[in-house]
Every structure is written in structure tokens, then in C-alpha cells.
Amino acid sequence: MIKNRIVYTSMAILLLLFGVMVAVLPNLGIETKNTEYSYETLVFNKSKVTTVDIEIPQEDWEDMLENAADEELKQANITINGKTIENVAIRTKGNLSLRSVVNSDSDRYSLKVDFDYYDDNQSLYGLKKLNLNNNYSDSTLMREYISYELMEKMGLPTPAHSYMYVTVNGEERGLYLGVEAVDETFLANNYSSNDGFLFKPDGTGSDLKYISDNIADYTGIGLKTNEDNVENSKLTEMLDAINNGGDIEKYIDVDEMLRYFAVNTALVNLDSYQGNMKHNYYLYENNGVFSIIPWDYNMSFGGFGAGGGGMGGGNPNQMRGNANNELPAEGQTEENADTPAMKQPQEGQPNGEQPQGGQPNGEQLQGGQSNGEQPQSGQPNGEQPQGGQPNGEQPQGGQPNGEQSQDGQSNDEQTQDGQPNANRNKGNFDMGGGMSSNLMADSAINFSITTPVSGTTLEERPLLNALLSNETYRAKYESYLEQLATTYLTEDYIQSITNNLAMLLTSYEEADPTKFYTTEEFLEGVAGDNSLPEFAKQRSASILKQLSGELVVETSATAQDNRGMPNGDTNNEANGNEMQMPDDFDPSQLPADFDPSQMPEGGMGNEQGGGDKGGPMQRPDGNGGPNQGNGQATQEATIDKSTVLTATATFSFLVAALLFVFRFNRRGR
Template identity: 25%
Template sequence: MISVNILMEVDDWAELLEHAIDETYYACDVEVNGTTFYNVGIRPKGNTSLTAIANDPNTDRYSFKLEFDHYTEGGNCFGLDKLILNNQYADATNMKEAIVYDMYQYLDTDASLYNYAKVSVNGEYWGVYLALEAVEESFLLRNYGTNTGELYKPEGMGMGGGRKKENITVPNERGFQEDTKEGSEPVQIERKEMTPPASFDENMPPAPEKNGENNAFDFMPKNGMQNGAPPSMGGSGADLRYTDDDLNSYETIWEGAVTDSGEKDHKTVIQALKQIDSGEHPDSCMDVENLLKYMAVHTFSVNLDSLSGNMAHNYYLYESEGVLNILPWDYNLAFGGMSVGKTSSASETIHFPIDTPFSGTTFFDGLLEDETYRAVYHKYLKQLAKEYVSNGRFDTVYYRIRSQIDSLVETDPTAFYSYEEYDAGAEMLKKTVALRAESITGQLEGTIPSTKEGQSESENLLFDTSDIDLKTMGEFQMGEGAGDNFSMETRKRPNTQNGRSTEDMGSHAAENLRNAACYLIFLLAVLAGILRFRRKRL
């Protein structure tokens, strides 16, 4: 657990909240575990959740991005250039993301460091958040030891996510950063040599010792509408499908550039996608080992707000010397928290098929179809089901988290859910993870079908999941069937901070108006994506 105290002028803080949808940076000072960092950039962040909260008069609980190098060249927080504070929107358990990132850590996958943060504003408790290492320069340096690769964050929903590269800095022996001047020799550091900030590992279970081994349901058609659900939002390259050699066909990828990439870099990405599409020698253009680990954790977690569903976003694409890698992001809607067109069923989540897990992309098809790679992928799934869950790692993490945040959730002044709802959601998550591991074990052993088609033909082989209520863990609905619950199904606590009275803001009329506005925004985003995709094709 870390403590984060945001120090700002009261008027600036109020203005930041009032205009959160603009995602404008403001200057502040930040105390992290008692150490003060000056002149830090802060802004609200998010996609659909940002819009939903901005249109909700009952809450100002935004996620935030802290940029320690936004105003101060080389600024950092114990070696991190950026820190994300996630509000855990639509997650009554307050721990879905933490559990998923711990799974990534367990398999030694390239993924962000994480810990919980007690967030205060000018010394007043604001809420318990999940602190995440941003996937930017310091992340690349820690994981790859160099900044020569290119990083992209495609947003298939047309909501941006990239930024231009700023001055690059590298950690010195004290854990702080020194400038790398333009034209100077790049600093060469071996992969993962950078020591993670101690505060991110504090009180969290240690990484497992290695044992010597190598370490959406697509009920919608690929095009068109079904059950009121939108078509795939992977146009202009976000779904990582190779279509042709035209740079404009992958515009969404380039728009999400995090590093300062150019036309030559973009052609390298297209060439890699073309090679992947051919199915020949995937090891020459894919970081196969890391991707197989990513696939295992991502499939276990059943996050349909991603390439597993029809949302081509919530991932980072990293390219280095023509080799592509996927880096994970955004798991607050994991374990059935995202439903498109209808409420997710417990059975669909628990028995999510391990051999047909990606309906929003063909990027992983070659790995799944290759017997050797599929066997390694299955081995990682077995590690998660047998070692991580059945052998006690999950229980250790679960109870450690609860000991850290229970009291903070109970007194959280901006919480989306009551303590009772959190407690029920957390217990339901514990049951869900255990049953998910049981289903994966059955799919690996052949007693449960491991493909969508096989499960459809042999539903009698799926064990009963009637004890699981996904809504108890929090749910976000989009499309027909969402109705008044489009934004988020929860009973929010009134927010009276900053002098805002909300006693008369929760009327039925206001609720309907807000949800209608959110739904309209979503439909407009879909329409804009479709029109842009069609223009590129003409």
C-alpha cells in the first residue's frame, strides 16, 4: 500500500473536476509515502468511464494520470515517469485488476507494476485506488533496457490514447533519472535491470520461484448487428488484422502512437502483421514467449472489453526490430464485467473457451493453431489453474488485499459501492476465480469442450454455475438490453465533497437523461468509427 496526497489550489482542483472531460493537465505537488514531488502534471483519464462519470452528477471519482516529467524535464517518482491512479469503475470487488496483474507477475509477463494507493487531496482522504505503472518510457526501460522500440495504444472506439514522445531519461544508480541529450550515445541497460520502486512491491506476495519449466464469447457476427450489439470496432488497424500495405488502412494504430514513430516504423509494423497473417515463422515477427503468457492470463480473466470481445482496444502494441508484442491494460471489467447487448451469463464467463478466446482479432490465430505453441499456452493456463489458484497463491493475494483495503473501502468517501456491496462482490470474485480454474482444468483435460462451437454442441458437459451472480461483482452494459443500466449497475454513495449537493440529483428523470446521453455518445462513437472505416475503403 502506498499513500498519495495530491496538493493543489482548491480552485484548480474544482476546475479540474468540472472540466474533466477535456483531460487537461494541471500543475500540482504530490506526496508519495511522505516524499514530496513538485510541479507534477495531473489530469483525469479514461474512455467510456470518463464520459459516464462526467455525465453523472453524483460522483467526481475519476481515474487520474500523474506525469512527473510533464512540467519538469527528467522528473520522476522513484524511477517512474508516470503513475496511473485507477478508480476501479464498475468493479464492486475493488480487486479485479490487481488479481489479473498479479497473474501476469506470476508468469513473469511484461506488465505494469501495481499496488493499492490511499489517495488524499490536500490531506483529506479521497478514496482507495489501484496505482499502476504507466506503459511509457520508464516501463520500456525496465522491461527492455532500451528506448529504441516503438509503442502504440490503438483505440478501436476512436477515443485516442496516444501521445507524442517527450525527452527520454534513464535511471541513475540512485533510482532517479538523468537526461539523455539528443545526439548522445544511447544508454544500454540489460533487460529488466532497472530495480522496480520498492513501494510497488511492499506488502504484496513475492514472485514465485521458477520450477525449471518454461515459463468473448463471439455471439455477434463479424459484421452487422445482432441482439442490438455493435459491430466490431477494429477498423483502421486496431484489430491488428493485415488488410493491405496502405499506411492509411492502419490509421488508428498510428493515431495511438506513444513514442515518436514515423513512416519507416509504421511500414515495419505492417510488414510484421503481413508475416503474421501468412502464418509462416511467427517467431520472426512475434515475441512468442511473452504473447503466450499474455494469452493465458487474458483468457483466464475473461475481459470482453478488449480483443477478446468486439472492442479493439485496451492493449499496447510494442514493436522492436520488427518483432511485435502485446502489453496488457485495463482489467476492471474482467471476469464477466463487460456485457454487450445483453447481460453476461455466469456459464459463459466460467466456461469461456480457451481455444477460441479472441473474437475481435486474428492476431493470435497462428499461435493457437500451431500444436507446439498451443501446448505451451496450455501449460501456462495449467500453471494458473493448478499452481496459482489451487495451490494457494490466489488465496494469499486475495486475503492480503482484503487486509490492506477493507477499512479504506469502508470509509471511502467517493466509493461507487457500499462496503456491504464490496464485501459481497469480493466473496463472489473468490468463487468465480475458483470455478474458472476448475473449468480451465476440465478444458485442458478434455472433459469440457475448449471451443465455442464445441460448447454450443455439448452444453450438457458444462458444470452448473448457478451460484455465481456476475452483477454482484459490478457490471457495465452497452447496447440493446442495457436500458437504464447503460452506464453502470450500482447504487452510488452521494458525493457531497467540494460543496456539491446531490440530494435532488438522483431523480428518475435525471437518471434516464444521463443514461440516454451516455448511450447516444456511444452510438455516435460507433457511427464515427464505421464512417471513417468506409472512407478509407473508398
């Protein structure tokens, strides 16, 4: 009897502990070690628009806007969904996008927030750095978001991302895309280790050609972490293998890279390794094996021009960098220029780029111009003009940069009722023009999947060439393309995403006081003949025809026409968030063929208990901006991995104990 009492008492205690663990602990808000990176759900909540309130001395903010190209850090406080972090660093960011905004009438700059700049131990739920991208050159506001969603669906480590509405000192700045920085935090969260070598190639060596076994010769390889141990990196051995026929599986995650290039090719993302600029990607070396990390997709969906033409149909060599990249300084490539003090120009060189042999970036252009960075006849940014037009952008109607608007307004800034950008001529915006009729250009829709490069050759891109030259690897790459074309890059799937985003974003986009494009232009991307779903429909059909051999696309570095740059599962069935329309949402703003039946059950909407922050747009006076309430956003209770594992282990122990008691009682009889 005594033994039975002991057993039953122990069982009762264990049952009580199990009940407490499952029912009580998840609701106490206790952070365990595995909630270290809870920013993925608490900051980047895809079911709502996160509110970002920046408080900064007004004189510092005005100086930042007036001297945006300096990218000087300023001290500020920031409140995100009601949680305030003090003493953070903030600065403007960008490369070509930054210069373009500087030279326009707009001051809508992308921003970088550094939570731990002044305090190494400070973070926002584990997040150390946040990028606020201004959706430069994308009237749909969706290209980058959808691209990251597809990367996630194909199993690639992808920066966290969601939409954010930004205010500065109580003044609305508008709708931005928040994107997690690729740094030590990202690496630890996605690779369980940040002890390896993170590279952000941009410059000499970013094409991944073998130069020598001396890593110092790869001046543009952009080592971001573990610099003191660079001699232990296997980079040069990896480059030797992919260039000279070595065992590439020893050095690269082949399957991951095949998935990456399949998505990049399907999305016709050419402001990348596959294009003339050979940048906008990360390499992470972990235990001698290299992985690839996607980055910067505001020019996907053919936005960079499938002929390598880049912006405005000009030679992409005449541009240095692109939206959302960092300005190089004093011989530093972008990835080495994180310290704003390093970002001053050198002896009159535009953007502080160090020339090689007298030529900026050492890249020789047609006509003897190097990389378009050497000023000529006083052209802004030192970019080689085309037809006498600054920045190499072909004007329409004879106006420089296509910027001269009706009634003599420059930069296409003609307004209606004092609202900026209200009459922007579609496809004629100097910052890239975003969505234009060229979205459906044949050069993008039928971009080659067998030779998926633009403005260059496969031989000039040895990593991709090494993969596609192997029949086994190519077959797997083609299987991933087929998966994309039949599952994710389909009209229905992309339509579900754009519908969700239209429901979520339209009222914010309407209220955005600094937006580059009109609401009409934004909604064109949602549905219709010139929309992202239509692109997906035609592009996926082309991919399948190319895979079957029905369509053969002839490509070469010079034969492709020099098209100008048009200037997830986010249906959230999985995360169970319920769609809610903003109170002031105007259905008449949606396209005529917008189909609510495409909306999945659940959809994207405001969290219950979301409070004033981050829910659907609230306009108390009927025409104002988002409700600026100061309430703390309520977070839904979540159960972290440690709780699940502990509960599972306890439950298993209880089952074992019950079996033991059962057998013990049987023996007692």
C-alpha cells in the same frame, strides 16, 4: 619478508574495502545508476497503502471536476509517502468510465499524474507518469490488481501497481489503484531499451488485420514512441506474416504472447483484443520483434460479459472504450490523444471522435447506428438505447439505466446517515454494477479455451488465430492454461490474495468518502459463494475439464448468449512483510467464512518504521480518515544490483588472492 608484507597489506586493504561495501554503502542512501527505477519498490509498495497528497489551487480543482470530460491539465504539487514533487501536471482520465461518472452524481474520477510535463528531467524515483484508477465497475477493488499479479507470475512485463489513498488539498478522495504508465520509462526498465516502437492499438487496425504495406492506413494503431522513424517499423511485415502465413517467429515473441493469451483467457478478460472492442493492449517492437504488454483489467473475471454484451447486456458496439482509457479527440484514437488541448469535440461529435464516412469511428452497428456514438433522441453520450433506455442499459424495475433508487433517488445514490452510495442496489449501478450475481455466470465460468473470443471470431483476430492454428503453439498455450488452473488461478491461491487485501484495505475502504460501493459489497469479493476465489475455483475446474476433453464448449460469434456485464504472489511470503491489523479494524466486517489460517506467515502489512504515512489506517478520533501526518516515510534499506555484482566480484578476487598467498607461502618453504 618484504613480499609477504606487501601481499598481506594488500589483502587487509581489500578485506576492509569489502566490509565497507557490504555493510556501509547500502545504508547511505546513495543512488547508483541501477536505482534509476527504484519507484518499483519505493512508490509501488504492495505491503502497504501508499499515501498520495495532491495540492492544487482550489479553483483549478473545482474546474477540473466541473469540466472533467475536457481532461484539461492542471498544475499541482504532489507528495507521495512524504516525498514532494512540485510542478506536476494532473488531469482526469478515462473513456466510458469518465463519461459514466460525468453523468452520475459522483465526482470520483480516475486521475493521471505527469511528473515531467513541465520539466523533462523531473521524476519520482525514475517514475515519469502515474495513473490513479478509481476502480470503476469493480466492487471488489481487486480484479485489476490480481490480474496484473497473475501476469507477473507468468513472466510477462507488467506495469507496477499498488493501492494508494488519495487526498486533495487535505480532503480525502479515497482508495485508488496506482498503476505505472506504459511509456519510455517502463520500456527501459523491462526491455533494457526504449528505442523501439510502442503501439497502443484502438481503432482501425487494432484487430491486426493486414490492410496494406502502408502503415498510414492503420489509423488506429496508435504509435506512442519513435514517431519520426516510423518508416523503419516492421509492423506491416508482421501483420502480413500473421495474416498470410509467413514466419511469425521472425516478428513476434511467440512464447510471451502464448502466456499473455493464456492468462487473458483464464481470467475471461474480454474488454481486450479477444473481445468486440479489440483494444486494451500494447505492442512493443524491439529490433523488429513484437512483444505484448497487458493493460486495463478492471473488467476481468468475466466483468465485460462473456457473450460480448459489455455493459448492461447491451451490444458492446454501442460503447466506445472502457474504464481507464483515454478519450479520443478530433479524429485521434485514444493513444494519440495525450495532449489535452486535442480533446475538444468536433462539430458536435460526442467526445470529439472523428467520423468516417459520416459514422463515428467508422464502425457500423445494427440498425444503422455506428458504434453507439451518434446521439439519438437526445440520449446522453450518443449511445444507442436498448428498450428506450439511455446508454443501452437494460433497466430494472422500469427505471432508466437501473439508476432510479428507492424514495426517488436518482443514480442509486440513496444514502444512510448522509453517506454516499450506502444503499446501492447490487448489480444495478449505472457504472457497470461491479460485482453482481453474474460473476458466476456460466458464460464466464465455462468460457471457451479453444475459441477464446467473444462477440467476434478467431478469424477476425488474426494474431490469436495464427498462434492457435499451429499445433505446437496451441499445445504450449494449453500447457500454460494448465499451469494457471493448477497453480495460480486456484481457490487457495486467489483466496490468499483476497484475504491479504481484505486485511490491508478494509479500513481504507470503510473511510473512503467517494467510493462507488459499500463495504459489504467489497467484502463479498473476498470469500463466499460470489467471490473471486469461488470464481477461480470454478473457472480452473472448467479449464481442466476442457483440456481433458470432458467438457466441450460450443462457441461462435453469434451463438454465445449476450450476458450483461456484472454491475500475486501477493501473499508476500517472498518479500517478508509482516501482517499487521489496523488498530480499529472490525473483524465483524469480514465474511463469515473468512479464514485467517489461509494467511501466509509474513503476509501483507506495514513496513517497520513506516511512520504515519502509508501504514495501516489510523483514526485518531475513531471515525476519521487516515492519519495525515507529514513525516517522511522510512524506506527499508535495499541493496541494488550494482552493489551485489561488485561485492561478488570483490569476494571472488579475495578468494583468488588467498589461494595465491597460500601457494606463494608453500613455494617459500
